[in-house]
Amino acid sequence: MPGRSRYAVVLSVEERxxxxxxxxxxxxxxxxxxxxxxxLYAAEGLTNxxxxxxxxxxxxVVGRWRRRFFEERLAGLEDRxxxxxxxxxxxxxxxxxxxxxxxPPSEGVPLSRRSAADVHRLVVERDISEASSSTIRRWLRQxxxxxxxxxxxxxxxxxxxxxxxxxxLDLYQGRFDGRLLHPGxxxxxxxxxxxxxxxxxxxPGLPPAPGRGQRVEHTYERRGALTYLGAWxxxxxxxxxxxxxxxxxxxxNRLVRQVMSKEPYASSPxxxxxxxxxxxxRGQASIERLEGRWPNLRLIHLPIHAxxxxxxxxxxxxxxxxxxxxNQFDSTAHLARALNGFERYYNEIAEPFAWNxxxxxxxxxLVRLAKHEPALPVAA
Numbered sequence: 549m550p551g552r553s554r555y556a557v558v559l560s561v562e563e564r565x566x567x568x569x570x571x572x573x574x575x576x577x578x579x580x581x582x583x584x585x586x587x588l589y590a591a592e593g594l595t596n597x598x599x600x601x602x603x604x605x606x607x608x609v610v611g612r613w614r615r616r617f618f619e620e621r622l623a624g625l626e627d628r629x630x631x632x633x634x635x636x637x638x639x640x641x642x643x644x645x646x647x648x649x650x651x652p653p654s655e656g657v658p659l660s661r662r663s664a665a666d667v668h669r670l671v672v673e674r675d676i677s678e679a680s681s682s683t684i685r686r687w688l689r690q691x692x693x694x695x696x697x698x699x700x701x702x703x704x705x706x707x708x709x710x711x712x713x714x715x716x717l718d719l720y721q722g723r724f725d726g727r728l729l730h731p732g733x734x735x736x737x738x739x740x741x742x743x744x745x746x747x748x749x750x751x752p753g754l755p756p757a758p759g760r761g762q763r764v765e766h767t768y769e770r771r772g773a774l775t776y777l778g779a780w781x782x783x784x785x786x787x788x789x790x791x792x793x794x795x796x797x798x799x800x801n802r803l804v805r806q807v808m809s810k811e812p813y814a815s816s817p818x819x820x821x822x823x824x825x826x827x828x829x830r831g832q833a834s835i836e837r838l839e840g841r842w843p844n845l846r847l848i849h850l851p852i853h854a855x856x857x858x859x860x861x862x863x864x865x866x867x868x869x870x871x872x873x874x875n876q877f878d879s880t881a882h883l884a885r886a887l888n889g890f891e892r893y894y895n896e897i898a899e900p901f902a903w904n905x906x907x908x909x910x911x912x913x914l915v916r917l918a919k920h921e922p923a924l925p926v927a928a
Contacts, residue, residue, distance in 0.1 A: 553611065555618035557590040563622060564591070575692050583625045586610055587617050637679055642687050644676050649688055649695045662695040664688060703917060706851040710914055713851055714907035716822050720782060720859070721906060730817055735782040736807065737822045737860040738829075740795040741867070746771040746877040753876060764874040772880040776867070776887055777803040779821075780860045785898040787863055789891050791884035800828040801838075808842045820846045824855050862901055866894070 559567070570576060570584035582603055589599045596614065600607040616624035649667045653659045659666060667688070668681040679687070688694070706712065715724070719735045722728055729735075747768040754763040775795045779788040788807050792799040804821070813819050821838070823829045829838070835847045855861055871890045877883040 709851045717907040733818045738779040739860045741776040745773045746883040747875040785900045
């Protein structure tokens with residue numbers, strides 16, 4: 549067939565697995581990811597021209613790497629030794645520079661984060677290397693070292709973290725105490741989203757137009773704030789919400805009554821309410837209060853610092869992205885009506901969240917974390 553290469557690529561199971569891994573690994577150099585994708589496309593029967601168009605590279609380059617893989621398999625995708633002058637900086641020196649970049653940022657200087665220029669300055673001051681700032685940037689990029697970036701995390705401190713969280717994760721899988729839930733039983737995730745401001749822009753916004761997105765006036769007047777209390781039916785994909793001037797026990801009780809007084813929840817054998825440890829539904833007192841008022845209600849508390857396991861947080865994030873950004877509301881009454889309207893709209897299109905994280909996954913995660921923090925609870 550015209551345009552087809554004579555180097556037809558047929559992959560073994562092991563080769564395909566390795567190339568799939570390389571093609572989706574963000575920490576690999578871009579050229580290695582690109583070569584893996586190139587071979588995978590070739591195995592699908594694409595021509596060099598088609599592959600070049602997809603990867604935005606010259607078809608002749610595609611042909612060269614196709615031929616090298618055809619002749620040498622995976623080894624052919626590696627860079628070959630180049631002729632010419634050897635590298636100016638020995639590997640030991642490069643390693644020392646990278647070690648400086650991985651030091652705690654406050655060591656030696658009053659900084660919370662280091663830029664590549666800061667690393668370069670320290671390297672010169674310590675007489676480690678004479679490499680330029682751009683060279684050091686390239687060395688750091690090779691190992692995806694980014695001392696100017698940071699992420700926060702918190703280790704679980706509850707000794708019963710796994711046991712408490714597993715109850716919730718099993719409920720998401722339709723089980724409680726090792727038994728399948730009855731079709732007439734329900735799982736509700738609930739929480740509060742406090743301090744939602746109503747911001748009145750001093751000029752109206754502009755709708756999207758060709759070549760640009762929506763435009764929103766930067767300056768605004770604060771017109772008050774409210775708290776949105778939400779409850780998410782995990783199995784039926786239904787959102788219940790109410791706007792209150794502030795959070796607290798009584799507003800949360802009103803949310804519970806709003807849900808539990810309606811069918812099918814009022815006549816359900818059991819309705820499991822999953823909540824965090826917020827002040828409006830904390831501790832044994834909240835269990836006695838709510839279960840005493842609603843005999844078929846079962847209040848399930850997440851461990852401390854485990855709101856990421858509460859599906860209502862996903863619903864809140866959808867509200868934030870779809871309704872509250874950008875924030876353009878003339879009053880809290882306007883904001884409350886908008887929240888009610890979004891709730892009705894979303895309930896028409898909502899589907900259950902594809903939750904795949906199980907109690908077994910959590911146990912494996914805690915084992916990995918325990919390698920960094922020995923005091924963590926480990927699954928038996």
